[in-house]
Amino acid sequence: MIPSYRVINFNAGPATLPPEVLKEASDAIIDYAGTGTSILSIPHRGKHFDAILEESKALVKELCELDDDYEVLWMQGGGRLQFAMVPMNFLGKDDTAGYIDSGRWSADAIKNALHYGKVNVLSSSKDENYTQLPEWPKKIPNDLAYLHITTNNTIHGTQLKKIPSTDVPLIADLSSDIFSRQIKYNRFSLFYAVAQKNIGPAGATLVVVKKKMLKRVARTLPPILDYRQHVDKNSVLNTPPVFSIYVSLLTLRWIKAKGIAAIEAENERKAALLYDEIKRNALFSSAIKKSDRSTMNVCFETVNEETVLLFVKYAEENGIINIKGHRKRGGLRVSLYNGISLSDVQYLVAVMQQFEQNLNKR
Numbered sequence: 550m551i552p553s554y555r556v557i558n559f560n561a562g563p564a565t566l567p568p569e570v571l572k573e574a575s576d577a578i579i580d581y582a583g584t585g586t587s588i589l590s591i592p593h594r595g596k597h598f599d600a601i602l603e604e605s606k607a608l609v610k611e612l613c614e615l616d617d618d619y620e621v622l623w624m625q626g627g628g629r630l631q632f633a634m635v636p637m638n639f640l641g642k643d644d645t646a647g648y649i650d651s652g653r654w655s656a657d658a659i660k661n662a663l664h665y666g667k668v669n670v671l672s673s674s675k676d677e678n679y680t681q682l683p684e685w686p687k688k689i690p691n692d693l694a695y696l697h698i699t700t701n702n703t704i705h706g707t708q709l710k711k712i713p714s715t716d717v718p719l720i721a722d723l724s725s726d727i728f729s730r731q732i733k734y735n736r737f738s739l740f741y742a743v744a745q746k747n748i749g750p751a752g753a754t755l756v757v758v759k760k761k762m763l764k765r766v767a768r769t770l771p772p773i774l775d776y777r778q779h780v781d782k783n784s785v786l787n788t789p790p791v792f793s794i795y796v797s798l799l800t801l802r803w804i805k806a807k808g809i810a811a812i813e814a815e816n817e818r819k820a821a822l823l824y825d826e827i828k829r830n831a832l833f834s835s836a837i838k839k840s841d842r843s844t845m846n847v848c849f850e851t852v853n854e855e856t857v858l859l860f861v862k863y864a865e866e867n868g869i870i871n872i873k874g875h876r877k878r879g880g881l882r883v884s885l886y887n888g889i890s891l892s893d894v895q896y897l898v899a900v901m902q903q904f905e906q907n908l909n910k911r
């Protein structure tokens with residue numbers, strides 16, 4: 550059942566955060582750690598924020614099982630700034646970068662890269678409306694500046710199950726499935742993830758970069774757009790989103806306490822429950838290739854357009870919100886990030902079943 554104080558919010562981002570994190574964050578707004586002042590007002594160059602930065606960076610490394618070859622950065626500008634900064638930093642004007650086009654966000658990343666150098670789209674599933682992942686390329690040219698992938702396609706509901714190893718530097722957008730499962734993070738030369746799904750509130754973006762990669766910066770850039778400057782200034786080149794980083798730290802502690810293996814098992818159970826109901830229920834169907842289905846964003850269809858609206862309304866009347874598909878895709882989308890519990894999904898499934906029974910009675 551829904552806790553009395555809230556609805557169940559399946560938004561794709563900003564997403565639902567664990568209740569324990571919200572409680573601690575809200576206390577810190579009034580009085581941060583007994584300092585007598587709000588977390589919203591602590592200096593970003595001072596001992597309290599230094600401690601937040603250091604602990605959060607250490608936790609990211611620990612959870613990703615990374616050694617000191619990597620730098621952890623908190624940045625701003627969301628996924629879109631990373632779409633631009635990656636080629637700005639690592640794609641010289643005569644170089645070629647490889648991209649795998651697995652969805653709308655990868656396509657956006659490609660468009661950004663074209664401003665700075667050449668792009669070789671090694672594989673795409675655009676012709677299949679991104680209802681499946683593109684085939685992994687048989688051959689990856691070894692002179693690519695890097696290869697960019699998106700591990701989870703938030704809008705389309707597909708997810709790359711295994712991270713391949715490559716001979717060229719692998720760069721990944723992990724925005725919508727970071728910390729949701731065990732991943733070989735050390736396959737990446739750089740990865741980034743917006744906070745607003747599995748990490749914390751919107752405002753911060755996590756970037757993890759291999760030190761060796763920083764030697765490959767391809768052009769002179771204004772400091773704010775140069776990864777090396779952010780490393781040199783320890784993520785406080787400019788005033789960072791202090792609150793967003795603090796709440797991200799609270800979520801990282803929560804992830805560590807649960808353990809990624811347990812989180813992964815729960816995410817699989819949540820997704821299986823919902824996919825099973827979509828298959829069973831005559832009103833719903835999924836167009837996504839089974840082996841590519843995402844555990845994070847479950848995208849599905851209804852028998853007709855009218856049923857989307859009817860179900861969205863019925864769900865809202867029953868305390869479930871933000872399940873409409875992305876405006877570019879339509880249908881329904883239920884996002885099952887780490888902050889969504891198994892009982893939230895059980896409740897949704899019960900509401901889907903009641904909806905079917907009610908329609909049948911008409």
Ligand SMILES: Cc1ncc(COP(=O)(O)O)c(C=O)c1O
Pocket residue numbers: 562626627628629630654699701702703704722723724725743
């Ligand atoms: C996988 C992925 N990459 C990038 C973005 C873009 O993030 P932002 O809106 O912060 O630019 C999103 C947004 O949902 C996303 O899901």
